[in-house]
Amino acid sequence: MFNRGAIINFRGVGHHTVDNVLRLGFATRFLVLTILHSGTCFRRMHLITRELYYTGVLSMIIIVVSGLFVGMVMGFQGYQTLKTYGSESALGVLVALSLVRELGPVVSALLFASRAGSAMTAEIGLMKTTEQLSAMEMMAVDPIARVVAPRFWAGVISMPLLAAIFSAMGVYGGYLIGVVFIGVDEGSFWAQMQSAVDFREDIVNGVIKSVVFGIAVTWIALFEGYDAPPTAEGVSGATTRTVVTSSLVILGLDFILTAFMFRGI
Protein backbone atom coordinates (compact mmCIF):
# COMPACT_ATOMS: atom_id res chain seq x y z
CA MET A 1 0.00 0.00 0.00
CA PHE A 2 2.74 2.46 0.93
CA ASN A 3 5.95 2.49 -0.99
CA ARG A 4 9.21 2.48 0.87
CA GLY A 5 10.06 6.13 0.18
CA ALA A 6 6.80 7.37 1.72
CA ILE A 7 7.36 5.36 4.87
CA ILE A 8 10.87 6.71 5.25
CA ASN A 9 9.61 10.28 4.79
CA PHE A 10 6.84 9.68 7.29
CA ARG A 11 9.28 8.25 9.79
CA GLY A 12 11.47 11.29 9.21
CA VAL A 13 8.68 13.65 10.26
CA GLY A 14 8.16 11.74 13.49
CA HIS A 15 11.87 11.61 14.17
CA HIS A 16 12.21 15.33 13.55
CA THR A 17 9.33 16.18 15.89
CA VAL A 18 10.58 13.99 18.71
CA ASP A 19 14.05 15.43 18.21
CA ASN A 20 12.82 19.02 18.48
CA VAL A 21 10.74 18.30 21.57
CA LEU A 22 13.79 16.67 23.16
CA ARG A 23 15.90 19.70 22.28
CA LEU A 24 13.31 22.05 23.75
CA GLY A 25 13.32 20.04 26.96
CA PHE A 26 17.10 20.15 27.10
CA ALA A 27 17.03 23.90 26.38
CA THR A 28 14.61 24.49 29.26
CA ARG A 29 16.76 22.42 31.61
CA PHE A 30 19.74 24.44 30.39
CA LEU A 31 18.00 27.75 31.20
CA VAL A 32 17.00 26.56 34.68
CA LEU A 33 20.57 25.34 35.33
CA THR A 34 21.96 28.68 34.16
CA ILE A 35 19.72 30.63 36.53
CA LEU A 36 20.43 28.25 39.42
CA HIS A 37 24.19 28.55 38.86
CA SER A 38 24.22 32.35 38.61
CA GLY A 39 25.38 32.80 42.19
CA THR A 40 29.06 32.69 41.30
CA CYS A 41 28.91 35.39 38.67
CA PHE A 42 27.01 37.75 40.95
CA ARG A 43 29.67 37.30 43.61
CA ARG A 44 32.38 37.92 41.00
CA MET A 45 30.94 40.86 39.14
CA HIS A 46 33.97 41.27 36.88
CA LEU A 47 32.85 38.16 35.01
CA ILE A 48 29.63 39.93 34.02
CA THR A 49 31.42 43.23 33.38
CA ARG A 50 33.71 41.57 30.89
CA GLU A 51 30.77 40.07 29.01
CA LEU A 52 28.86 43.36 29.18
CA TYR A 53 31.78 44.87 27.32
CA TYR A 54 31.61 42.30 24.52
CA THR A 55 27.81 42.14 24.20
CA GLY A 56 26.78 45.65 25.18
CA VAL A 57 29.55 48.13 24.53
CA LEU A 58 30.59 46.64 21.20
CA SER A 59 26.95 46.57 20.00
CA MET A 60 26.51 50.23 20.80
CA ILE A 61 27.86 51.65 17.55
CA ILE A 62 25.49 49.67 15.34
CA ILE A 63 22.58 50.44 17.68
CA VAL A 64 23.30 54.18 17.74
CA VAL A 65 23.77 54.43 13.97
CA SER A 66 20.73 52.35 13.04
CA GLY A 67 18.56 54.09 15.63
CA LEU A 68 19.50 57.46 14.21
CA PHE A 69 18.82 56.37 10.64
CA VAL A 70 15.53 54.64 11.44
CA GLY A 71 14.39 57.83 13.17
CA MET A 72 15.47 60.00 10.26
CA VAL A 73 13.71 57.81 7.71
CA MET A 74 10.58 57.87 9.84
CA GLY A 75 10.84 61.64 9.97
CA PHE A 76 10.80 61.81 6.18
CA GLN A 77 8.16 59.16 5.57
CA GLY A 78 5.91 60.29 8.42
CA TYR A 79 6.06 63.87 7.21
CA GLN A 80 5.06 62.85 3.67
CA THR A 81 2.02 60.96 4.95
CA LEU A 82 0.94 63.39 7.65
CA LYS A 83 1.23 66.33 5.26
CA THR A 84 -1.67 64.86 3.29
CA TYR A 85 -3.91 65.36 6.32
CA GLY A 86 -2.42 68.69 7.31
CA SER A 87 -1.24 67.35 10.64
CA GLU A 88 2.54 67.63 10.32
CA SER A 89 2.74 68.63 13.96
CA ALA A 90 1.81 65.05 14.92
CA LEU A 91 5.15 63.90 13.49
CA GLY A 92 6.68 63.76 16.97
CA VAL A 93 3.88 61.50 18.18
CA LEU A 94 4.30 59.18 15.20
CA VAL A 95 8.07 58.89 15.56
CA ALA A 96 8.10 58.54 19.35
CA LEU A 97 5.23 56.08 19.70
CA SER A 98 6.40 53.73 16.96
CA LEU A 99 9.96 53.79 18.31
CA VAL A 100 9.17 53.39 21.99
CA ARG A 101 6.48 50.76 21.54
CA GLU A 102 7.73 48.68 18.63
CA LEU A 103 10.80 49.57 16.63
CA GLY A 104 13.10 50.28 19.57
CA PRO A 105 12.73 46.91 21.30
CA VAL A 106 12.26 44.83 18.14
CA VAL A 107 14.92 46.25 15.81
CA SER A 108 17.52 46.52 18.55
CA ALA A 109 16.79 42.90 19.55
CA LEU A 110 17.21 41.78 15.93
CA LEU A 111 20.49 43.66 15.68
CA PHE A 112 21.55 42.30 19.06
CA ALA A 113 20.82 38.75 17.90
CA SER A 114 22.98 39.10 14.84
CA ARG A 115 25.73 41.19 16.44
CA ALA A 116 26.09 39.68 19.91
CA GLY A 117 24.04 36.47 19.80
CA SER A 118 25.94 34.94 16.90
CA ALA A 119 29.26 35.81 18.53
CA MET A 120 28.16 34.13 21.76
CA THR A 121 27.14 30.96 19.93
CA ALA A 122 30.38 30.80 17.95
CA GLU A 123 32.48 31.42 21.05
CA ILE A 124 30.82 28.76 23.19
CA GLY A 125 30.59 26.34 20.28
CA LEU A 126 34.30 26.70 19.64
CA MET A 127 35.06 26.32 23.34
CA LYS A 128 33.15 23.06 23.21
CA THR A 129 34.86 21.93 19.99
CA THR A 130 38.33 22.60 21.39
CA GLU A 131 37.28 20.81 24.60
CA GLN A 132 37.80 23.84 26.80
CA LEU A 133 34.47 23.18 28.49
CA SER A 134 35.49 19.58 29.27
CA ALA A 135 38.85 20.84 30.55
CA MET A 136 37.02 23.16 32.95
CA GLU A 137 34.94 20.27 34.21
CA MET A 138 38.16 18.32 34.75
CA MET A 139 39.41 21.16 36.93
CA ALA A 140 36.14 21.08 38.88
CA VAL A 141 35.08 24.43 37.42
CA ASP A 142 31.44 24.40 36.41
CA PRO A 143 31.33 25.69 32.80
CA ILE A 144 27.71 26.78 33.21
CA ALA A 145 28.55 28.95 36.20
CA ARG A 146 31.83 30.23 34.78
CA VAL A 147 31.08 30.64 31.05
CA VAL A 148 27.34 30.54 30.42
CA ALA A 149 25.77 32.41 33.34
CA PRO A 150 27.85 35.64 33.03
CA ARG A 151 26.99 35.84 29.32
CA PHE A 152 23.33 35.24 30.05
CA TRP A 153 23.09 38.06 32.58
CA ALA A 154 25.18 40.38 30.45
CA GLY A 155 22.72 39.86 27.59
CA VAL A 156 19.69 40.36 29.81
CA ILE A 157 21.14 43.57 31.28
CA SER A 158 22.39 45.11 28.05
CA MET A 159 19.28 44.47 25.93
CA PRO A 160 16.96 47.04 27.60
CA LEU A 161 19.79 49.58 27.75
CA LEU A 162 20.48 49.12 24.04
CA ALA A 163 16.77 49.40 23.23
CA ALA A 164 16.53 52.64 25.22
CA ILE A 165 19.56 54.06 23.39
CA PHE A 166 18.00 53.01 20.07
CA SER A 167 14.70 54.74 20.86
CA ALA A 168 16.37 57.90 22.14
CA MET A 169 18.59 58.11 19.06
CA GLY A 170 15.57 57.46 16.84
CA VAL A 171 13.59 60.28 18.42
CA TYR A 172 16.61 62.54 17.96
CA GLY A 173 16.86 61.46 14.31
CA GLY A 174 13.18 62.23 13.79
CA TYR A 175 13.73 65.61 15.44
CA LEU A 176 16.72 66.33 13.18
CA ILE A 177 14.75 65.64 10.02
CA GLY A 178 11.33 66.89 11.14
CA VAL A 179 12.27 70.06 12.98
CA VAL A 180 15.75 71.03 11.85
CA PHE A 181 15.62 69.94 8.22
CA ILE A 182 11.95 70.17 7.18
CA GLY A 183 10.89 72.83 9.65
CA VAL A 184 7.98 71.37 11.62
CA ASP A 185 7.20 73.60 14.58
CA GLU A 186 9.50 72.57 17.42
CA GLY A 187 7.05 73.37 20.23
CA SER A 188 4.22 71.27 18.87
CA PHE A 189 6.62 68.47 17.93
CA TRP A 190 7.66 67.97 21.56
CA ALA A 191 4.38 68.99 23.19
CA GLN A 192 2.21 66.61 21.19
CA MET A 193 4.77 63.86 21.73
CA GLN A 194 4.73 64.39 25.47
CA SER A 195 0.96 64.43 25.70
CA ALA A 196 0.65 61.24 23.64
CA VAL A 197 3.45 59.10 25.10
CA ASP A 198 2.61 57.73 28.51
CA PHE A 199 5.39 56.64 30.84
CA ARG A 200 3.68 53.55 32.21
CA GLU A 201 1.76 52.49 29.12
CA ASP A 202 4.38 53.06 26.46
CA ILE A 203 7.89 53.42 27.86
CA VAL A 204 7.68 50.81 30.62
CA ASN A 205 5.96 48.37 28.26
CA GLY A 206 8.76 48.89 25.76
CA VAL A 207 11.34 48.15 28.45
CA ILE A 208 9.45 45.00 29.48
CA LYS A 209 9.46 43.88 25.86
CA SER A 210 13.19 44.40 25.51
CA VAL A 211 13.91 42.48 28.73
CA VAL A 212 11.86 39.55 27.41
CA PHE A 213 13.70 39.72 24.06
CA GLY A 214 17.01 39.89 25.89
CA ILE A 215 16.23 36.71 27.82
CA ALA A 216 15.02 34.92 24.67
CA VAL A 217 17.94 35.90 22.43
CA THR A 218 20.64 35.17 24.98
CA TRP A 219 19.05 31.88 25.93
CA ILE A 220 18.85 30.76 22.30
CA ALA A 221 22.39 31.92 21.53
CA LEU A 222 23.93 30.22 24.57
CA PHE A 223 21.99 27.03 24.09
CA GLU A 224 22.84 26.72 20.40
CA GLY A 225 26.50 27.18 21.27
CA TYR A 226 26.38 24.70 24.13
CA ASP A 227 24.49 22.17 22.05
CA ALA A 228 26.50 22.64 18.82
CA PRO A 229 28.04 19.49 17.30
CA PRO A 230 31.78 19.79 18.01
CA THR A 231 32.84 20.25 14.40
CA ALA A 232 33.51 23.27 12.20
CA GLU A 233 30.24 22.69 10.34
CA GLY A 234 28.39 22.16 13.58
CA VAL A 235 29.49 25.53 14.95
CA SER A 236 28.69 27.37 11.73
CA GLY A 237 25.27 25.71 11.57
CA ALA A 238 24.59 26.63 15.19
CA THR A 239 25.53 30.26 14.53
CA THR A 240 23.12 30.44 11.60
CA ARG A 241 20.38 28.80 13.65
CA THR A 242 20.90 31.32 16.45
CA VAL A 243 20.23 34.27 14.15
CA VAL A 244 17.28 32.64 12.36
CA THR A 245 15.60 31.20 15.46
CA SER A 246 16.05 34.27 17.61
CA SER A 247 14.75 36.59 14.87
CA LEU A 248 11.62 34.46 14.50
CA VAL A 249 11.18 34.18 18.27
CA ILE A 250 11.55 37.96 18.66
CA LEU A 251 8.84 38.64 16.09
CA GLY A 252 6.52 35.99 17.54
CA LEU A 253 7.00 37.16 21.12
CA ASP A 254 6.52 40.76 20.01
CA PHE A 255 3.12 39.92 18.58
CA ILE A 256 2.05 38.12 21.75
CA LEU A 257 3.31 40.88 24.06
CA THR A 258 1.73 43.61 21.95
CA ALA A 259 -1.59 41.77 21.94
CA PHE A 260 -1.49 41.68 25.74
CA MET A 261 -0.14 45.16 26.38
CA PHE A 262 -2.08 47.36 23.99
CA ARG A 263 -5.42 45.62 23.99
CA GLY A 264 -7.64 48.36 25.33
CA ILE A 265 -6.23 51.32 23.45
Place this chain on the structure above:
Amino acid sequence: MERSTIDLWVGLFVVAGLGALTILALKVGNMGSLTGNETYSISAQFTDIGGLKPRAAVKSAGVVVGRVADISFDGDKFVAKVTMNVEKRYKFPKDSSAAIRTAGLLGEQYVGLEAGGEEAMLLSGDGIKPSLTQSAVVLEKLISQFMYNKAAEGGSPK
Protein backbone atom coordinates in the same frame (compact mmCIF):
# COMPACT_ATOMS: atom_id res chain seq x y z
CA MET B 1 42.32 44.33 27.49
CA GLU B 2 42.97 45.76 30.95
CA ARG B 3 40.21 45.14 33.40
CA SER B 4 39.99 48.83 34.33
CA THR B 5 39.53 49.84 30.67
CA ILE B 6 36.70 47.33 30.33
CA ASP B 7 35.14 48.64 33.53
CA LEU B 8 35.32 52.18 32.20
CA TRP B 9 33.63 51.30 28.93
CA VAL B 10 30.95 49.21 30.62
CA GLY B 11 30.32 52.06 33.03
CA LEU B 12 29.95 54.48 30.13
CA PHE B 13 27.59 52.03 28.40
CA VAL B 14 25.36 51.65 31.47
CA VAL B 15 25.32 55.42 32.00
CA ALA B 16 24.38 55.96 28.33
CA GLY B 17 21.59 53.39 28.57
CA LEU B 18 20.13 54.78 31.77
CA GLY B 19 20.54 58.30 30.39
CA ALA B 20 18.58 57.32 27.28
CA LEU B 21 15.83 55.89 29.49
CA THR B 22 15.71 59.10 31.52
CA ILE B 23 15.52 61.20 28.36
CA LEU B 24 12.69 59.00 27.10
CA ALA B 25 10.85 59.35 30.39
CA LEU B 26 11.27 63.11 30.77
CA LYS B 27 11.51 64.51 27.26
CA VAL B 28 9.42 62.03 25.25
CA GLY B 29 6.96 60.78 27.85
CA ASN B 30 4.78 62.76 30.20
CA MET B 31 6.69 61.68 33.30
CA GLY B 32 7.90 65.19 34.06
CA SER B 33 4.54 66.86 33.77
CA LEU B 34 1.96 64.78 35.51
CA THR B 35 2.38 61.18 36.60
CA GLY B 36 3.63 60.79 40.12
CA ASN B 37 1.57 63.69 41.43
CA GLU B 38 -1.23 62.68 43.72
CA THR B 39 -4.67 62.89 42.21
CA TYR B 40 -8.31 62.68 43.23
CA SER B 41 -11.08 61.42 41.01
CA ILE B 42 -14.24 63.22 39.97
CA SER B 43 -16.84 62.06 37.51
CA ALA B 44 -19.14 63.71 35.01
CA GLN B 45 -21.99 62.53 32.81
CA PHE B 46 -22.24 63.40 29.16
CA THR B 47 -24.94 62.57 26.63
CA ASP B 48 -22.29 62.28 23.91
CA ILE B 49 -18.54 62.04 24.42
CA GLY B 50 -17.63 62.06 20.72
CA GLY B 51 -14.13 60.69 20.33
CA LEU B 52 -12.90 61.16 23.90
CA LYS B 53 -10.43 58.46 24.95
CA PRO B 54 -9.04 57.31 28.29
CA ARG B 55 -5.83 59.23 29.15
CA ALA B 56 -7.09 62.32 27.34
CA ALA B 57 -6.17 65.57 29.03
CA VAL B 58 -8.39 67.40 31.51
CA LYS B 59 -7.75 71.12 31.11
CA SER B 60 -8.85 74.17 32.97
CA ALA B 61 -8.14 77.54 31.37
CA GLY B 62 -5.96 75.64 28.90
CA VAL B 63 -3.69 74.16 31.56
CA VAL B 64 -3.57 70.37 31.95
CA VAL B 65 -4.84 69.60 35.46
CA GLY B 66 -5.54 65.89 35.11
CA ARG B 67 -6.30 62.93 32.86
CA VAL B 68 -9.39 60.96 31.94
CA ALA B 69 -9.15 57.70 33.87
CA ASP B 70 -12.13 55.74 32.67
CA ILE B 71 -15.11 56.02 30.35
CA SER B 72 -18.16 53.82 30.84
CA PHE B 73 -21.78 53.70 29.79
CA ASP B 74 -24.48 54.18 32.41
CA GLY B 75 -27.18 51.68 31.47
CA ASP B 76 -29.83 53.27 33.72
CA LYS B 77 -29.62 56.84 32.49
CA PHE B 78 -28.25 56.05 29.02
CA VAL B 79 -25.41 58.51 29.33
CA ALA B 80 -21.63 58.21 29.29
CA LYS B 81 -19.86 58.42 32.62
CA VAL B 82 -16.37 59.90 32.46
CA THR B 83 -14.09 59.50 35.48
CA MET B 84 -11.21 61.95 35.69
CA ASN B 85 -8.12 62.02 37.87
CA VAL B 86 -7.37 65.61 38.82
CA GLU B 87 -4.18 66.67 40.58
CA LYS B 88 -4.62 67.19 44.31
CA ARG B 89 -3.18 70.70 44.30
CA TYR B 90 -6.03 71.95 42.10
CA LYS B 91 -9.42 72.31 43.79
CA PHE B 92 -12.59 73.11 41.92
CA PRO B 93 -15.89 74.50 43.30
CA LYS B 94 -18.88 72.18 43.48
CA ASP B 95 -20.73 73.98 40.70
CA SER B 96 -17.87 73.73 38.19
CA SER B 97 -18.88 72.78 34.68
CA ALA B 98 -17.28 70.29 32.32
CA ALA B 99 -17.32 70.31 28.54
CA ILE B 100 -15.77 68.08 25.92
CA ARG B 101 -13.76 70.25 23.59
CA THR B 102 -11.57 69.69 20.58
CA ALA B 103 -8.06 71.03 20.21
CA GLY B 104 -8.16 72.75 16.85
CA LEU B 105 -10.61 71.70 14.17
CA LEU B 106 -9.59 68.05 13.91
CA GLY B 107 -7.32 67.70 16.94
CA GLU B 108 -7.69 65.40 19.89
CA GLN B 109 -10.55 65.82 22.32
CA TYR B 110 -10.16 66.82 25.93
CA VAL B 111 -12.33 67.67 28.91
CA GLY B 112 -12.47 71.36 29.75
CA LEU B 113 -13.27 72.24 33.36
CA GLU B 114 -14.63 75.67 34.19
CA ALA B 115 -14.68 76.76 37.80
CA GLY B 116 -17.99 77.84 39.32
CA GLY B 117 -18.57 80.26 42.17
CA GLU B 118 -19.61 78.06 45.06
CA GLU B 119 -17.65 77.94 48.32
CA ALA B 120 -17.69 74.15 48.72
CA MET B 121 -15.09 72.26 46.71
CA LEU B 122 -15.38 69.02 44.74
CA LEU B 123 -14.03 66.10 46.76
CA SER B 124 -12.74 62.74 45.61
CA GLY B 125 -15.57 60.65 44.22
CA ASP B 126 -17.88 63.61 43.65
CA GLY B 127 -19.67 64.11 40.39
CA ILE B 128 -20.25 67.24 38.36
CA LYS B 129 -23.94 68.11 38.12
CA PRO B 130 -25.44 66.69 34.90
CA SER B 131 -26.96 70.09 34.11
CA LEU B 132 -23.47 71.59 34.02
CA THR B 133 -21.91 69.26 31.49
CA GLN B 134 -21.68 69.96 27.81
CA SER B 135 -21.29 67.15 25.32
CA ALA B 136 -18.85 66.93 22.47
CA VAL B 137 -19.61 68.89 19.39
CA VAL B 138 -20.08 66.38 16.61
CA LEU B 139 -18.98 67.96 13.36
CA GLU B 140 -21.44 66.02 11.22
CA LYS B 141 -24.35 67.24 13.35
CA LEU B 142 -23.19 70.85 13.03
CA ILE B 143 -22.81 70.58 9.29
CA SER B 144 -26.18 68.91 8.78
CA GLN B 145 -27.84 71.53 10.99
CA PHE B 146 -26.16 74.27 8.99
CA MET B 147 -27.26 72.72 5.71
CA TYR B 148 -30.80 72.31 7.00
CA ASN B 149 -30.93 75.96 8.09
CA LYS B 150 -29.55 77.11 4.74
CA ALA B 151 -32.09 75.01 2.89
CA ALA B 152 -34.89 76.41 5.04
CA GLU B 153 -33.66 79.95 4.38
CA GLY B 154 -33.45 79.45 0.64
CA GLY B 155 -36.88 77.85 0.47
CA SER B 156 -38.77 80.60 2.33
CA PRO B 157 -40.31 83.40 0.24
CA LYS B 158 -38.69 86.81 0.62
